[in-house]
Amino acid sequence: MIQRIQSIYMLLVAAIAGGLTFIFSLYTLESGVEVFAKDDSLYIGLFMASAILAIITIFLFKNRKLQFVLNRFNIIFNLILLGVFVYRMLTLSGETAVSEKGIGIIIPIISIVLLVLANRAIKKDEDLVKSVDRLR
Numbered sequence: 001m002i003q004r005i006q007s008i009y010m011l012l013v014a015a016i017a018g019g020l021t022f023i024f025s026l027y028t029l030e031s032g033v034e035v036f037a038k039d040d041s042l043y044i045g046l047f048m049a050s051a052i053l054a055i056i057t058i059f060l061f062k063n064r065k066l067q068f069v070l071n072r073f074n075i076i077f078n079l080i081l082l083g084v085f086v087y088r089m090l091t092l093s094g095e096t097a098v099s100e101k102g103i104g105i106i107i108p109i110i111s112i113v114l115l116v117l118a119n120r121a122i123k124k125d126e127d128l129v130k131s132v133d134r135l136r
Contacts, residue, residue, distance in 0.1 A: 018051030
């Protein structure tokens with residue numbers, strides 16, 4: 001049952017959180033140096049934890065309730081990551097440290113959207129199973 005749509009959504013989350021963080025910069029310093037997630041251990045740790053949790057959740061297709069709960073935990077995890085980004089961007093003073101924000105900052109938002117879509121599909125599967133059990 002790995003071919004379900006929610007598995008594809010979670011695989012996309014794992015690919016985005018685990019792979020795109022090395023390609024897209026988070027922000028550019030005033031000196032012109034691009035900062036990637038791999039440059040800060042907090043960022044890379046949070047992104048990799050989100051990617052690993054998504055991969056683990058893919059293989060829990062037999063236990064839909066646990067899969068649903070772990071996806072919610074991953075959503076909260078990505079909200080924390082987004083909060084760290086927002087806090088970091090708002091506490092830095094003007095143009096002294098950050099000159100331009102990169103596209104890498106929206107990666108947690110994309111992950112959250114995909115995880116919500118996966119949870120909808122899991123809920124739909126669970127409802128289908130419950131309706132079939134009622135007919136027996």
